[in-house]
Amino acid sequence: MQFIKPGTNFDFIGKWKIAAAFSCALIVITIISLVYHSGPRYGVDFVGGAQIELKADKQLHADDLREALKNIGIDDPSLQNSGKPEENRFILRTQSQIKGGQGFTDDMKKKLEETTNAKIEILSVDVVGPQVSGELRKMALMAIFFALLFIAIYISGRFEMKWGESIFASGVLIGIVYLVSLFNVSIPILIGIALIVSLVMFWMLGHKFALGAIASLIHDVIITVGFFSVLKLEFNLPVIAAILTIIGYSLNDTIIVFDRVRETIKSNKGKLTFGELMNKSINDTLSRTILTSLLTLISITPLYLMGSGSIKDFTFAMIIGIFTGTYSSIYVAGAIVYALETKRSKKPIAQT
């Protein structure tokens, strides 16, 4: 059985302008959505506060719950049904700072039972203090940054065979990040600067593969963030884990295409133009790309369909990641390598 007949030759690279427009549109939507919602919507893990999942033995109105919560000083709860409607499960979130250890959950349970006349079962409680949430936010961003850094070193070393340059580039990057960090800028800005610096550096060094791979990773992360922002989903720790996994997955895909490009370059003795060569490589790996993406998607979907709460968000991020990762390895990573290479062959840039 075969999906893609051998000898198939879709012109992927020729469509790179359409793809670029599409990607840009998604990125613009992400930015508009982020500005409109004034930044990403962080969950308890990152802003502190409480998230409580509870279950009642009879049907409850969200308004009743809200009223009861007001009585214990929570004015800003966000309530959401979780699970099936007939289960009467709710997820309640508040950003008011709640000190643990003060009988908060017991208090709440009692008050809720008094006002609603239902028996309430507390399924889960997450209370995160402001100090911890700040730390977690920092850690999460650092994780994304380091993942990108190490991957950049690996790719530019592995694919350009210029380990020295890549280590030099990362040294420069770490130096710049360190210098900027002395000025006490916030972590997101710091990471933004780091990413721009690394893109510029790979551009200048002419590391087209590393540049393509990193750009496609950033592309995927931005689009995932965009989906979360547009759908008003929350960022919590598992979602960050999902984003890092997306980085891994997207890269996995990119590398397989790149590996093939490198191999095709070796076996091609001036018979094909670079564009044809790229197309051939992508088509040769297409069967594998479709099959793997499909199978990974299949294995994740049951967890998405059956899960609730943060696990649903986590798997949702993964599913978006599989789509964008597959797309970006061809239309972002591949297209950038193509664009850089053709530009260079027309007008050679300074020897690196």
Place this chain on the structure above:
Amino acid sequence: MKNYSWKLITAIAVIVISATFVAPTFKEGIWPNKKINLGLDLQGGMNLVLDVQSDVAVEKSLERMSEEVKVLLRRDQIQYDAVKFVKESKSIEISLKSKADKEKLQESMKKEFGTLKQTNESSQGDAYTVTMAFPAEEVNNIKKMSVDQALETIRNRIDAFGVAEPDIRKHGEKGIIIQLPGIQDSQRAKDLIGKTALLEFKLVEDSGSIDSPPPGTQVLYQNEKDAESGKSSPKPFLIKKQALLSGDTITDARVQIDSQNYNKPHVTITFDKKGSRIFERITGENVQKRLAIILDNKVYSAPVIQDKISGGTARITGNFTLDEAKDLAVVLRAGALPAPVVIQEERLVGPALGADSIRLGVTSALIGLLIVVCFMLVYYRFAGLIANIALLVNILVIGAVLAMLGATLTLPGIAGIILTIGIAVDANVLIYERIREELRAGKTLRAAVNSGYEIATVTILDANITTLISTIVLFQFGTGPVKGFAVTLTIGVLASMYTAIILTRGIFEMILSNPERKTISI
């Protein structure tokens, strides 16, 4: 043939060893090694992150020292105006009546309080004031010790509380992580852990007004529960500040039921030798006065001392329930926290939700696995079967390594395993697509298999190394559930490299060693 057999032997060894480690998870107690640890999200339980207020430990130790300095000055006959602890600058200020005693003071201080260093001095007329504080190194030392001691105390309390397999660890410089699997009464556990449990015996001041407490006294409250209405109201006491005896001399604390007094529980405490001597002296000197028993600045009871009490036991009565009395005994036995703790993070998963999560995780993993297995069989037929064997071995190895390392399986961990299914299949897909290509190019079966494996191996390594980079970063920076995800994914990636590159190749080579075989369905 000989060349291939080692691959098969290792493969069989891997399977047998893995099965050995995984078996106890399904049937407990068949052999001594442990079953796979389930995370709190899968079995229910509580996760707390505490922050030890170690600054307070420094303050307290200075405060105590300032009392001791007074005793020292009196002993060495140095005239002083005041010795006071200054909270803002975390120092002790000693004001002497005469500058002439300066040297004498320095000598005494050096001998008795060598850890204190002079930070400032000033003189006004004949009066002389010196400020002393801990050097930074000593401050760090006290802070560190307070965290270690808090950890130990909390561990003792939890042990006495009876939680199966609690996990109590230091977290950063002054944090403590506590994981209590399967806990039901979270409030009680939090109360038990958070209590400073500083027990003090102080005298009640009978003269003087509560509205304007005279110097050297303070107002503390007792929670009085009305027997009929059940409502509690605070009852004020005027208490002398100086503690006559504190809880660190306690050797034992037990709950006893008072059969004469409506079967009310009370806590009997036993002092060590020094404690009983002091207790005997206090009670002897203060007959007919009231002695307040104070825990964390709350008055528990304030009985009138009828007679000198020797024998080294005392009892704390109050309106306890049996559980409250038990917990009080536990905290008294385990000792006081050297500094208060603040709960920074609290995560609780009810046991029902835990069971739900595990069912959800396992079911969805199985469904995913089943679809993938069927798909591979349909798509690659015989070769698909080999890939499926590799996939199952892969999952077995993940379980075994989890059990071996004593790592914890969480719901995100299960997600990691599910993702591993994708990665493992990908490796085989890469190889098989390559073999198909080589076959199409007209190579013989054996040559196609060999070059398929060789070429695809490079790609698989490249792809998996980058995944490993991101999982290792996740492991390094992640906490709790994220770490669980990183662990299973890392093990999964490593296992999949083994199963896809070595195990399946071994099987292929075994099949191809039969010279009759010219084709294979792939």
